[in-house]
Every structure is written in C-alpha cells, then in structure tokens.
Amino acid sequence: MAGVTISQGVRANLISLQQTANLMSETQNRLATGKKVNSALDNPNSFFTAASLNDRANDLSTLLDDMGQAVQTLKAADEGIKSITTLVEAAKAKANQAAQTSSTTDRAKFASEYNDLLTQIEGIANDSGYKGKNLLAGDSLVVTFNEKTGTDKNTMSISGVSYGDASSGLSLSEAADWTADDDGDTAIETTLTSLTSALTTLRNQASTFGTNLTVVENRQNFTKNMINTLQEGGDKLVNADSNEEGAKLLALQTRQSLASTALSLASQAEQNVLRLF
Incomplete structure (x- = not known):
C-alpha cells in the first residue's frame, strides 16, 4: 500500500499540534498531582x-x-x-x-x-x-x-x-x-x-x-x-507552582487553537489545487 503524502505546511502544523498536546498532557498531570517531578524520569x-x-x-x-x-x-x-x-x-x-x-x-x-x-x-x-x-x-x-x-x-x-x-x-x-x-x-x-x-x-x-x-x-x-x-x-x-502551570495550560490551549486553525488553512490550500481539476 502506497504511503500517504502530506504537504510541508500540513506536516509542520501537525507536528506543532502533537508537541502542544504533549505539553498539555504534562501540564495537566502537574496540576493533577501538584508536582512537577513525579518520577526519576522527570x-x-x-x-x-x-x-x-x-x-x-x-x-x-x-x-x-x-x-x-x-x-x-x-x-x-x-x-x-x-x-x-x-x-x-x-x-x-x-x-x-x-x-x-x-x-x-x-x-x-x-x-x-x-x-x-x-x-x-x-x-x-x-x-x-x-x-x-x-x-x-x-x-x-x-x-x-x-x-x-x-x-x-x-x-x-x-x-x-x-x-x-x-x-x-x-x-x-x-x-x-x-x-x-x-x-x-x-x-x-x-x-x-x-x-x-x-x-x-x-x-x-x-x-x-x-x-x-x-x-x-x-x-x-x-x-x-x-x-x-x-x-x-x-x-x-x-x-509544581499551580499558578504557573495554570497559566501554561491556558497558553497551550490558545496555541492548540491557533495550530488547529493553521492546519485547517494549510489543508484548504491543497483543496484549492484539487478544484482546478
């Protein structure tokens, strides 16, 4: 089965979304546990x-x-x-x-x-x-x-x-x-x-x-x-500093929203090419 190829713009926005999701998960974990270091891995x-x-x-x-x-x-x-x-x-x-x-x-x-x-x-x-x-x-x-x-x-x-x-x-x-x-x-x-x-x-x-x-x-x-x-x-x-982590979560939510919008715009650019056919 041939691989699916995505454009550079879509890939960049996808990576940004994935990184933001990871950071949000980490921040939410800190808020839930109250700790910024939960294990030796941290x-x-x-x-x-x-x-x-x-x-x-x-x-x-x-x-x-x-x-x-x-x-x-x-x-x-x-x-x-x-x-x-x-x-x-x-x-x-x-x-x-x-x-x-x-x-x-x-x-x-x-x-x-x-x-x-x-x-x-x-x-x-x-x-x-x-x-x-x-x-x-x-x-x-x-x-x-x-x-x-x-x-x-x-x-x-x-x-x-x-x-x-x-x-x-x-x-x-x-x-x-x-x-x-x-x-x-x-x-x-x-x-x-x-x-x-x-x-x-x-x-x-x-x-x-x-x-x-x-x-x-x-x-x-x-x-x-x-x-x-x-x-x-x-x-x-x-x-963890709950105030700091709360501010981070809010900023990440904003970043996630912007990244989703950017991904949508990048996808629309590809769809415009499809309309030419």
Missing part, C-alpha cells in the same frame, strides 16, 4: 534529593514521638517530686510539733502521723511512672536525638533515683522512739536533720530533672523545625 537529581530529604524527615518524626514520651516521663517524675516534697515538709512539721511538746501521748500521735507520711512518700514515688518507666523508682531513661548510628549518634542518659524506699532513697526512717525524754528529743532532732537533708536532695533532684526536661523539650522543638525545613526543601524540588 528530573533524577531533584527526585532523589527530595526523596532523601523526606526519608530523613520521616526518621526524625519517629524520634520526635520518642522525645515526646520522654518529656511525659520527666514530667511524671517532676510531679512526683513536687508531691513528695510537700509530704516531707508536712513530716518536718510533725517532727517540729513533737519537739515542742513534752506529752508522751502527743509525741506518739505525731510519730504515727509521721510514719503514715513516710508510707505515702513511698507510694507516690512508686506511682510516678509513665508507660512502665519510673524515674523515682530506680529506672533510667535514654533519649535519642538524631537518626545516626555509632559515634555520630546523639543521645542523653537520664539516671533515675530510688525514692520508693524512703529509708534508702531519702535516708528517712520511721519514728519509733519519740519519747518524752532526752532520748526522744535526740531522736526527733535526728529526724529533723534527716528531713532537712531530704528536702535538699529533693530540690536538687527536681533541678536536675528540670534541666533534663529543658534539654529534651529544646531538642523536641529543634527536631520539629528541622522536619519542617527538610519537608519544605523537598517540596521546593518537586512541587
């Missing part, structure tokens, strides 16, 4: 660079969740210390009340109340855990700040304390001999000294946990900003 460098940036952002997002849980664990411990401090202050008040009376009955009453407060101190310490991690019951906490491994890995270790046993963690012992004599006075004075030391220990530990919390929250905010930076950078490499 732009290998931008595609793989954006993928790398988004992969790191995803890794950091996972760590961000862990940091958030670490913050909650520290806050739980901090709340526990605040409550324990209040109870130790109350226990100190009981010891002072006992020191100011010579009644054996009153001293025995204050001693019983003091011992009850110690029990509550231990109870609060044991109940200050979060998701199975209790910094007031001897557990430690390791917070990871970046996605790297080996020597480049950035972590912070937070050591816990053992306040679940007041006698060992805070050096507080039960009042068993607050009698109305010199021995009782000495025992109460020893207890007051231990309570003052316990308050100092609690305040120092609260300061330590507060510093740890500040560090973790700061890294949490930094990581959030870093994730946004990575995602924004990746988007700039692959995302």
